[in-house]
Amino acid sequence: MQFVTADTHFFHSDLLGVDDFAPRPFPNVQVMNQTIIDNWNAKVAPNDTVYHLGDIALYFTKPAKKSHAAVLDVLNQLNGHLILIKGNHDSRDLFKYLAAHNYEFGGAPKFRFHDVGVLLKYDHRQYYLTHYPLMLGIAPQIINLHGHIHHYAVPVKENINVGVDSPELDYLAAKPAFGEPLNFAEVEQMVEGKATDFAKRQ
Template identity: 30%
Template sequence: MIYFTSDLHLGHRAVIYMQNRPFADENEMNRTIIANYNAVVHKNDTVYILGDIAHRIKAEETNELISKLNGKKYLLKGNHDKKYDPSLFEEIRDFMTIVYKGQSISLMHYPMLSWPKSHYGSIMLHGHMHNDESYNLENRKEGILRYDVGVDANGFYPVSVEQIIEFFGLKTQ
């Protein structure tokens, strides 16, 4: 299966208060986000992490946390991402487009107003904004195929490609 997530902000104490995350401290947040991630993502799954894995902790500590995450990981760099161990990822990029069962999907940390094939039914997945679920619901209502895969908008879990396609009511090949 293919999954997407963003804005884990592992180790970042202040994000708990800034985003009103329901955790006592960064250790509880780290444990919960990693446990939720691994509850749905298995060893052979593919995960696109759309940036901001961690913030305010050393790269070595972040690498240790990343190594606990299941799956074949691709990183789409966010504004808080540092130089992580590249061996932890299949690939590290700023922008990527994938196709799943004929459905084009653009991936980037930042939301885009227009993206490749946006006028032909392509989906744009992003993070960065720390929205709640109402953002995705509003985009769907307005007919905008843009979805925030960040943990704040998705109950602190990754989202599968199938969930996103179903959310927008799209048909695949």
């Protein structure tokens, strides 16, 4: 099965509590990290594929290998094969570290990497998976799945924010637990919900 998510921001302590941009109600990053891990693994099976659309973590140490190792440890606790699209907070050094510690199971590597995005065909749609929201123009069969803007939404029905703290999760009949990746049936529900919402405003 395939899933998509974005903006997990593991270890990002500035998002805890009352941060104006993306507040998260956790007492510390350890609890936040573990909550995401638990909710992720309750839904994703070991051999599933998850597209992570950037901003994996925000954790910097000297030497950098210490924080890279901590992020790798968290990612290794997540079920699935991870296709990582680089976000603005994902350093090239982190991706190089993950690549150097990559491994295979179930016939595929744990990590695959993309700098900009992935064009994915699923069912009757094409999805362009990026970190930043894109303005694709008139392309009715292409939906841009993105992260980056946390609890904001692009006022265009073809752009769907699939981040863990996206307001567009409200289009789902049942809102997922925090950090739980979305399957493509849920993505489709969000696409249809946003299109219906926009049609009502015409």
